[in-house]
Amino acid sequence: MALQYTTEKQVAIAAVRRACALTSSVFNKLVKSETLTKGDKSPVTIADYSAQAVVNTILGRAFPVDPIVGEEDAADLRQEGAENLRNRIVDLCNEALTADLGLGDRAEWGLGPGQERTLDELLDAIDRGNDQGGPVGRRWTLDPIDGTKGFLRGGQYAICLALIVDGDVKLGVIGCPNLPVGDAESEDSQRGGIFTAVKGQGAEQISISGAKSTPVMIPSMEPGMLNLLESVEAAHADLAFNQQVSNSLGITRPPTRMDSQAKYACLARGDGVVYLRMPINALYQEKIWDHASGAVLVQEAGGVITDALGQPLNFGLGRTLGKNQGIVAAGKDVHGQVLAAVQRARSKASEATQ
Numbered sequence: 001m002a003l004q005y006t007t008e009k010q011v012a013i014a015a016v017r018r019a020c021a022l023t024s025s026v027f028n029k030l031v032k033s034e035t036l037t038k039g040d041k042s043p044v045t046i047a048d049y050s051a052q053a054v055v056n057t058i059l060g061r062a063f064p065v066d067p068i069v070g071e072e073d074a075a076d077l078r079q080e081g082a083e084n085l086r087n088r089i090v091d092l093c094n095e096a097l098t099a100d101l102g103l104g105d106r107a108e109w110g111l112g113p114g115q116e117r118t119l120d121e122l123l124d125a126i127d128r129g130n131d132q133g134g135p136v137g138r139r140w141t142l143d144p145i146d147g148t149k150g151f152l153r154g155g156q157y158a159i160c161l162a163l164i165v166d167g168d169v170k171l172g173v174i175g176c177p178n179l180p181v182g183d184a185e186s187e188d189s190q191r192g193g194i195f196t197a198v199k200g201q202g203a204e205q206i207s208i209s210g211a212k213s214t215p216v217m218i219p220s221m222e223p224g225m226l227n228l229l230e231s232v233e234a235a236h237a238d239l240a241f242n243q244q245v246s247n248s249l250g251i252t253r254p255p256t257r258m259d260s261q262a263k264y265a266c267l268a269r270g271d272g273v274v275y276l277r278m279p280i281n282a283l284y285q286e287k288i289w290d291h292a293s294g295a296v297l298v299q300e301a302g303g304v305i306t307d308a309l310g311q312p313l314n315f316g317l318g319r320t321l322g323k324n325q326g327i328v329a330a331g332k333d334v335h336g337q338v339l340a341a342v343q344r345a346r347s348k349a350s351e352a353t354q
């Protein structure tokens with residue numbers, strides 16, 4: 001039987017690769033006026049908008065009826081006074097869409113010389129990310145730059161695209177332009193990788209040039225080798241809680257802190273051992289585009305990903321993970337003991353507040 005999702009995977013990798021090139025080129029030239037602050041006070045840059053426009057344009061050509069749940073929308077760009085931003089975005093997108101990468105990208109995906117788009121087409125492509133998600137049907141979810149704060153500080157960030165069918169993540173692609181090729185902790189000057197997984201077909205790391213592909217599998221870990229992969233931003237996860245879990249597990253290795261779903265990529269290839277993200281703000285709901293690609297990557301690399309109660313994450317609830325209470329991901333021989341430590345730390349915390 002032919003493998004499922006082969007074309008989807010090719011298109012998704014092509015789209016993420018072009019978005020990686022675009023965002024890397026923007027970083028070196030970004031000026032302050034090209035970053036906006038959204039209603040929730042988080043940053044968004046011309047690179048986030050352009051990456052969403054490029055990926056959605058490609059998906060729109062290859063899979064015209066598939067809805068997309070994307071992080072960004074073009075409302076602020078349509079405002080008066082945003083003309084400079086709009087012009088920059090058109091230039092960046094057309095450079096990315098028309099580049100001749102010689103990687104078998106097909107003209108019918110809207111790629112290659114002569115495939116320029118107008119401003120209106122690109123703004124509409126950004127707004128194609130307005131799907132509301134849900135339990136039934138097939139849809140994509142896109143985070144055009146996950147870890148925008150990491151991107152702005154020259155750290156880790158990721159372009160994350162996933163295909164969800166009936167609430168189940170079937171395909172995930174994570175482009176990490178700044179991740180060292182070999183190991184996150186290494187001084188490797190060669191950077192950039194694309195991680196991809198298809199449900200039931202395993203996970204792989206592909207070089208950003210497309211020349212090399214290596215299977216990815218979570219290595220088995222000696223107990224003394226455990227460490228946590230956690231957010232840089234203290235406002236995004238409860239890092240004090242992570243410290244308690246770490247103590248409870250007798251972990252001595254320092255945590256690996258990095259922005260974005262690059263953390264899931266590191267877990268999948270064994271650069272870090274336990275992904276732990278507990279909510280710090282009870283009102284915040286995790287977004288599906290922040291975890292869908294990472295979830296299937298971890299599972300296909302031989303790991304387990306659940307909430308703090310050991311239940312699977314639900315990607316069929318809408319644009320968010322709903323009432324999700326934290327995320328625990330690790331190799332299958334480690335996950336159970338981490339979950340037990342998380343539950344001990346939760347009981348202690350609730351005893352302390354009684």
Ligand SMILES: Nc1ncnc2c1ncn2[C@@H]1O[C@H](COP(=O)(O)OS(=O)(=O)O)[C@@H](OP(=O)(O)O)[C@H]1O
Pocket residue numbers: 042071143145146147148149150231232233235236237258259260261280281284286287290
């Ligand atoms: N309060 C709160 N709680 C949990 N998560 C939040 C919160 N606020 C924002 N976000 C989301 O965090 C995404 C980035 O996650 P990371 O923590 O891995 O990276 S970073 O440290 O923020 O850079 C980040 O994704 P991007 O917006 O794509 O950068 C946000 O969607």
Ligand SMILES: [Mg+2]
Pocket residue numbers: 042043044071148
């Ligand atoms: Mg954001």
Ligand SMILES: [Mg+2]
Pocket residue numbers: 143145146147289290
């Ligand atoms: Mg994000």
Ligand SMILES: [Mg+2]
Pocket residue numbers: 048071143144145146147148
């Ligand atoms: Mg983002």
